[in-house]
Amino acid sequence: MKAGSVIVKRGANKAARVRDKRFSIGLWAGYTVLALICACCVVPLLYIVAISFTEERALAINGYRLIPSTFSALAYEFVASNPSQLINSYTVTISVTIIGTFISLLVTAMLAYAMSRKYFLLGKKINFAVFFTMIFNVGLVPWYILNVRYYHLNNTIFSLILPYLIVPWNVFLFKGFLSEFPDALIEAARIDGSSEAATFFRIVLPNCKPALATVGLFIAFMYWNDWWLGMLYIEKSSLIPLQLMLYRIMNNIEFLSTSLNTGYISVTTTLFPNESARMAMCVLATGPMLIVFPFFQKYFVKGLTVGAVKG
């Protein structure tokens, strides 16, 4: 409650200041530029939604329009013609995103905290270890062999979660935020007899919500958008994530239509989803994340500047 009222107060001050400069040309120029940039981001999205609801013939004749000249939901019928797979894939992706984000965020935060403590003996070494993997990696084949032959991750849901658990870049982002964390707070907790774990969970974590939100959002996007792990490790159709499923549809259409041109193979049907179906897939793939994003937004502005202050 208290924090809320502070924000309101600050907002009011800001509004007052803005009012003073109402006729400033610089301000309006700034707004215009920002509005243009905003439009550059929003208009293509609107186009995608509009095209996905336009009838195919109208697209061919009139081209792309923001307001569909002939409304049609056929594209969605095409994509949903196979609902069991679609629902299945949504379930896989949503559970992977939720479980993955939770575990990954926890591990990332713990690692970053350990690395940021100056009195921790191995801090520098772990720091180097994480940094090292950022520059050098082992290569695809050994990584694949390790996961398949030794960990036996293939065809399990863990293969979609574990490989992305710790991303060095996220760890350093979090560490950057924690480096601004007042030492006094942690020392006070120690003096009061708090254990390291309790300090971390009860003092540190509640005070770095912006970092948690920002890094959490990055991780969530990473899990949501991933089709690569699915492609490598998943052979069972019940475990295929959403992005991989949509990616396959798109990829196969593209291939089949070009192979029709080269004529190397005889393709017997031409049941390609058309332009609007592709856009419908795009809406299905990105839509849920668009809805989630605004909930994180209030932390996001602060979170973005994480680690940008000093080295």
Next chain:
Amino acid sequence: MSKRIRKLLSTALALTLLLAAAAFAQAENTELEPYHIKWYITGPMPQPGADRVMARVNELLEPINATLEMVSTDFGNYVQKMQLVISAGEPFDLCYTSNWSLPFYATANSGAFLALNDYLETYCPTILETLPSVGWTAASIHGGIYAIPNLQIWAKAEGFVIRKDIADKYGFDVSVLADTYDMATIEPLLAAIQANESPEIIPIGLCAGRGIYSNHNHEEIGGPQLPGVVKLYDDTCTVINQFTDEAFVYTMNLARDWYLKGYVVPDAAVLGDMYAQQKAGLVATTGEGAWKPGGDVVAKQQMGGRDIYDIRVSDPYMTNAMLISTMTAVSATSQNPERALMFYDMIFSSKELYNTITLGMENVDYKFNEDGTASTIPNSGYDVSTYGWEFGNQFNQYVMEGQPLDVWEQTIELNNTAKASPLIGWTFDPEPIAAEIAAVSAVTGEYNRLLLTGSVDPETVYPEFLAKLDAAGAQKIIEEEQRQIDAWKAGQ
């Protein structure tokens, strides 16, 4: 008993014993150990009905006591996935290989595939009987056969599509084009469309992805973007630059002429395809990519279901690339290659097996019509008939609704009459001149679409194109191609 008779008798006895042993072995065959065959393919995404169809396939496989698992990866990632699977030494039995996805010669040379020479006669009698010998030539490396070419359309011819209603309206006789193969003969039709039809009708659907420059009886060595072709009738295998060939110049000038007259859409050079316009009925004529028996059905669908003339505008020919464009190899890591090959032979011998794999189950996924053709049942959850060329013998497929009843006979006929390229059995290794290839491909990629859609003036741009080709190393590519061909010919 004379010595001779005794000898004869003992021979007969030995023979009987041998036969008995053979029969015994045959009897043992029915008691094969159960075996699970893993087959990597590319393309079809997981089908929701796969479980029940695979159950049916496994019933059909009972005679060889095997079960089948098909693992599919999309076209974009198949190569990488398979390279990982192969380098990790994972056991599997069969996989798809070709010239364009999981490159056959390179992968076979790396030792990933099993040489089949010793197996074919025993385990693949039907395949040996069915497959034309030219297929084995293409699948051989230094005498070893490393894959089974899938039987499908091996011959290629160029095609051109004209909407029937429009051609008839202006009394255009399509046989002129079919007889001369000369694209300039359709000019009167284009002029009539331009003059009389509404302006939204496009006289010819020329675009970057679909030109009228067609393969003029030559094999393109490194694909359409790379200089270097060998004429089909040239047994000396002399590599020439097709971009300086008169056929290229002729097509380029024709396209320019048509562009200036307004037969071509102004933004043709940036359009990858015109499927949307074709479906909407806005395109009057268009190139077809590849002409094939039954191809008119596909073309008709592409033209939004309008009746069309589907005209062959070149002689049929057969190149190495087409022969090895779809093959199936047995993995060197297979635990039981014999069984894998017995299964693959069954695909050739059993129509039911082939069609269960491609079409699914009768009356669930597909049904027979009164005229004997089959049609798929929409949204049944299983249909991979688009990918029929991946599963052994496509001529085993039931004739689909709309296809001519003798589509496979026609295709076999086309395969048999096609002029075979002198380069069959050889493939180009681009590795030594990778840098030049990248540079030259960038140049042809930029200029081809401009010149062949008529979007720019050849007077000024064509010399510029040739100069840039030279600067990028076109001559070096042609020399390397020639060198490799000469080395291959010398080794034969």
